[in-house]
Amino acid sequence: MKPTLLATLPFLLFALTTYFPLPFTQGVEQVKDKNGSPILVSKKYFIWPADGSGGGLRLNETEQCPLVxxxxxxxxxxxxxxxxxxxxNINDFIFTGYTSLDIVFEKKTKCAESSKWVVVKGGFMEPWIGIGGGVNGKSVIDGLFKIETIRSFRGYKLVFCPTISDPTGQCNNIGxxxxxxxxxxxxxxxxxxxxxxxxxxxxDTAGFGRSVV
Incomplete structure (x- = not known):
């Protein structure tokens, strides 16, 4: 092997693992929608239960300031x-267990600081998902969401990974x-x-069988 090629190989290996890590990461897959198309950062989606029970996600409108x-x-x-x-900002795709996410509703209520999902501690038996910044004086847990595959079924699950956790890097299910x-x-x-x-x-909601906005 020529000396020039020997000198180039370490750089190529570094570039592949640094800039193109996903093909070499075991178990990482593109997140796909119900029709099998890749989820794109540039598009809007609804979240529905995988087993078809109940409706989609919205804000609890029974509250004076809907944040839940x-x-x-x-x-x-x-x-x-x-x-x-x-x-x-890796690319326009999202990968299971890999891509750290903010989840943001298209619209927000007037009383909320933003439409971004946050995990709130206080006022309920478990930390809960809300929107906005400081929610009625309760504490917001710092961290990020991810999407993971559920092998036993056809759907996915959402998880939240707190910035500070024990053990470090632990992610918790959204139930x-x-x-x-x-x-x-x-x-x-x-x-x-x-x-x-x-x-x-x-x-692509035509014929999906549910009323959506």
Whole structure:
């Protein structure tokens, strides 16, 4: 082997593992929507239960200031479209267990600081998913969301990875708990079954069988 080629090989290996890590990462897959198309950062989606039970995600409108992310019991309740925004601008795709995300509803209520999902501690039995900044004086847990595959079913699960955790790097499932007669509150907990979900392209909801905005 020529000396020039020997000198070049270490650089090529470094470039491949630094700039193109995903093909070499075991178990990492592109996140896909219900029709099998890759989820794109540039598009909007609905989140629906993978088993078809209940409706999509919206804000709990029974509160004076709707801040709680909730799954509606009824399939006829309109769902809020959202976007997945990687915290590191890698490309337009999202990968299971790899891409750290902000999840952002398309719209926010007037009383909220933003429409970005946050995990709130206080006022409920488990940390819960809300929107905005400081939520009514309660503490917001710093961290990021990821999407992971559930091998036993056809859907995915959402997880939240706190910046400070024990052990370091631990991510917690996003589950559901009865909130009121209108729906299930999304919570962060390892004590509840993860909420198994599918993603539906907002532009491809014709014939999906649910009322959406």
């Amino acid at each position: 992310v909730q799954q509606a019991f009824s399939e006829d309740v309109k769902s809020l479209p959202l976007k997945f925004i990687p915290t590191e 559901r708990f009865f909130d009121n007669e209108n729906g299930l509150r999304l919570i962060m907990s390892e004590n509840f079954k993860p909420f198994e979900v599918v993603f539906v392209d907002v532009e």
